[in-house]
Amino acid sequence: MGTVINTLSAERGAQAAPRPSREEAEAAVRTLIAWAGDDPRREGLLDTPRRVARAFEELYSGYGHDPQEVLARTFADVGGYQDMVLVRDIPFTSHCEHHMVPFMGTAHIAYYPIDGVVGLSKLARLVDIYARRLQTQETLTAQIADALEAYLGSRGVAVMIEAEHLCMSIRGVQKAGASTMTSRFTGVFREDAAEREKFLNLVRPTFR
Incomplete structure (x- = not known):
């Protein structure tokens, strides 16, 4: 039972970290695009930070349940x-x-x-x-x-x-x-x- 308590307590602690704003998340995506070698101002990438932030909300939705x-x-x-x-x-x-x-x-x-x-x-x-x-x-x-x-x-x-x-x-x-x-x-x-x-x-x- 101790292992169960420790696992679930650690899980709750991990979720307590402060959450950046959407604007900060999108800025981070632009930084990663530039670091990868592309131009985040390019037409095909202009909306990518917004799309990635929305995708993250879905892909990592388990934190909210x-x-x-x-x-x-x-x-x-x-x-x-x-x-x-x-x-x-x-x-x-x-x-x-x-x-x-x-x-x-x-x-x-x-x-x-x-x-x-x-x-x-x-x-x-x-x-x-x-x-x-x-x-x-x-x-x-x-x-x-x-x-x-x-x-x-x-x-x-x-x-x-x-x-x-x-x-x-x-x-x-x-x-x-x-x-x-x-x-x-x-x-x-x-x-x-x-x-x-x-x-x-x-x-x-x-x-x-």
Whole structure:
């Protein structure tokens, strides 16, 4: 539980940094265009700073949403269902915090409910909340699992993410097609190898 608290506290602290104005953001884009070697006063680039600022609002919209609110409403009238709930193949796009280059892939999420279940779309929304931030895949995996553990309440959570990183495929070593797998297990998934195997068997057909 200490790890969950530390992860979520660090997340809140990161969001507390002062936010520059839109004018400052657009000026920064003009500076980067000039640094790259082009002329930000060129006709085709005149509106680019404005477009980039608007794109950033969408690409990094996760900072403006609270995962606790997304997971707050649960449904208890599910006929006493207490077995695994799994949503697999949730597509996402995020941005590497090291190079601000996209990485994209799919997330698989499972949990064992205690007093009720959360709407299935909320799990996809939770992925987007964390994916639409500057991220590493490892942190993204941990944040999704920790939020479910802290705010939903369950007997166990399993999260697995498979993604391709453009910072690896279009720059640096330039190894297109390489995929990265990360996972996090809590509760019964961590304690019971049979439960982990059950989860893996259910998501394995999605692996390339």
